[in-house]
Amino acid sequence: MLRHRLPGALLALTLVGRTAAAWQEPKLGADWYEDKVDLGFKVRSPKDWQFVPASPLEPNMIGRYAASNGQYVNLGGEAFVLVTLYLVKFDRRSSAAEPEQLAAEGESVDPSSSAATDVESWMTSGIDEGSRWHRVAAPVDLKGSSIKAKTSIYEGLSARGRTEAEPKPVRAHVTEFELAPDLFVALVGLGPGEKKWRPYEKAYEAIAKTLQRIEVPLEPRRADAGLDPRALKQKKLEAEVARSPGWSLYETPNYFILSSYDDKQFIEELKTRLEGIRAVYERDYPPARARRLQLAPETPDVGVAPGGVPSSERTSITVDPLELARTSVVRVCKDRDQYLRYGGPLNTGGYFRSVEEELVIFDDKQERGREFTWGVLSHEAFHQYIFAFYGNVAPHSWYNEGTGDYYYGFEYRNGKFKQGPARNRQDTLVSLIGEDRHAPLRDFVRWPKSWYYAVGKPGNPGNGKGGGALSQPECYAQGWSLIWFLRTGAGKAKGWQESWGSILDKYLETLLETGELDQAVDKAFEGVDWDLFEASWLAYTR
Numbered sequence: 001m002l003r004h005r006l007p008g009a010l011l012a013l014t015l016v017g018r019t020a021a022a023w024q025e026p027k028l029g030a031d032w033y034e035d036k037v038d039l040g041f042k043v044r045s046p047k048d049w050q051f052v053p054a055s056p057l058e059p060n061m062i063g064r065y066a067a068s069n070g071q072y073v074n075l076g077g078e079a080f081v082l083v084t085l086y087l088v089k090f091d092r093r094s095s096a097a098e099p100e101q102l103a104a105e106g107e108s109v110d111p112s113s114s115a116a117t118d119v120e121s122w123m124t125s126g127i128d129e130g131s132r133w134h135r136v137a138a139p140v141d142l143k144g145s146s147i148k149a150k151t152s153i154y155e156g157l158s159a160r161g162r163t164e165a166e167p168k169p170v171r172a173h174v175t176e177f178e179l180a181p182d183l184f185v186a187l188v189g190l191g192p193g194e195k196k197w198r199p200y201e202k203a204y205e206a207i208a209k210t211l212q213r214i215e216v217p218l219e220p221r222r223a224d225a226g227l228d229p230r231a232l233k234q235k236k237l238e239a240e241v242a243r244s245p246g247w248s249l250y251e252t253p254n255y256f257i258l259s260s261y262d263d264k265q266f267i268e269e270l271k272t273r274l275e276g277i278r279a280v281y282e283r284d285y286p287p288a289r290a291r292r293l294q295l296a297p298e299t300p301d302v303g304v305a306p307g308g309v310p311s312s313e314r315t316s317i318t319v320d321p322l323e324l325a326r327t328s329v330v331r332v333c334k335d336r337d338q339y340l341r342y343g344g345p346l347n348t349g350g351y352f353r354s355v356e357e358e359l360v361i362f363d364d365k366q367e368r369g370r371e372f373t374w375g376v377l378s379h380e381a382f383h384q385y386i387f388a389f390y391g392n393v394a395p396h397s398w399y400n401e402g403t404g405d406y407y408y409g410f411e412y413r414n415g416k417f418k419q420g421p422a423r424n425r426q427d428t429l430v431s432l433i434g435e436d437r438h439a440p441l442r443d444f445v446r447w448p449k450s451w452y453y454a455v456g457k458p459g460n461p462g463n464g465k466g467g468g469a470l471s472q473p474e475c476y477a478q479g480w481s482l483i484w485f486l487r488t489g490a491g492k493a494k495g496w497q498e499s500w501g502s503i504l505d506k507y508l509e510t511l512l513e514t515g516e517l518d519q520a521v522d523k524a525f526e527g528v529d530w531d532l533f534e535a536s537w538l539a540y541t542r
Helices: 009-017 098-104 119-125 194-208 229-242 264-284 287-292 321-327 336-342 370-390 397-408 423-434 472-488 498-514 517-524 530-541
Strands: 028-035 041-046 049-053 061-067 072-076 079-082 085-091 131-135 149-157 169-180 183-192 248-251 255-259 328-333 350-353 358-362 411-413 416-418
Touching: 028 061, 028 194, 041 049, 041 194, 049 336, 072 183, 079 183, 085 119, 119 131, 119 169, 119 183, 149 194, 169 194, 183 194, 229 248, 229 255, 229 321, 255 264, 264 328, 264 370, 264 397, 264 416, 321 328, 321 370, 328 336, 328 370, 336 358, 350 370, 358 370, 370 397, 397 423, 397 472, 397 498, 423 472, 423 530, 472 498, 472 530, 498 517
Parallel strands: 255 328, 328 358
Antiparallel strands: 028 041, 049 061, 061 085, 072 079, 085 183, 131 149, 149 169, 169 183, 248 255, 350 358, 411 416
């Protein structure tokens, strides 16, 4: 089962920048959550709470409601619980053939994830907020409900707090509704246990009693058979927006943008930048090259975006990659809090996870500035673009992330992107080389990702001169500098050899043909005098 993501980074953020909210139960709001396109129900939402959709791969969770800035209730000592209302589905109507049909339509299918069939299995193995969940009383009928429903109380232990925090009791009010044969929906409301629980229980019960059925027009899946991949994706996203309060759908020729951010100027610039930087990708990685794609059943090798976020994974592509590339999805969260609740790791401004088929960002203008956001967009959009064509290929990290950072540095002026250095990496590189701590290039180009992405702990041998392992930012900086050197050094770098100009192309071509990382390095750097190459790189970088 794919466990939904409620990152512990949220608590760290709360503890360093805020104090936990005074505990207060949710209140019944005037607005409704409505699903008129699939499951057929509506329920009143908690007052002033935001809706956050579930991950595209989450098999059970529809979404969740939480207070605008999160509501962490102190349970005593250093233990907390995030007050949340989950909407969960248990839909057993789908045919056994649906996964194959989804794959044929270009949708993600994760064979490792399986949906829970009832709320009991979801609570005991699918929910990350809290641990050791168990039912403390037999289910009872929900009085006053217009639909057949059973209510249970579950208890568990807090999973949030300082490392040394003693876990405290937390509770969940769980109501499961039978909407139709083989179709159930559950509301799961979390709150503190013990003496603080009773007001939360009453509040969640009041919300549960408002759930009603909505008639949904029957529309067989075979009606979609004649649609192309972009039309299929558009239909799917329109349905998602229809049942996601506060979210809107925008389009460009190659992208779909899901957004809960109400800054229209930002959205318009985002649309222009996406198409503009894509034109740069297409120049450097012509779409016609995608025709040479060779699928190789390799184990997924996950790339990492700035801050340690998975960015690209191997998979099988079952539709024309040129068409698939025109269905790219970018999700824009309302703010940092929503970004973190959706699954964005702390200290990042965006990420691309290929298995979820979407790039996720937010406008970080309040902290690191909007230019940082635009740089992250250019970096992650490269991963998204290249994955659509070469999804089964996972390059070495110096190539993969170094190229992403190469595009991070592009400057947008007068409606066009112009090449420029990635200043965030350049500054780190100055110290790294100044202290003679860089890794020898002949070794660096073969480093596995576990060395490249080591976060604040030894994982790679550094340069063997006593400087210790390189940190993740230092690896990123050296990776960017190598790509920058190979793409801009011709005619400028001292000692430049003409053959070096084909290194990047040879690397990718060999990787596409063989699927072997070592062979790609061997072919790309065949005949290279490493001492001369590194001396030229160092001089150019300095």
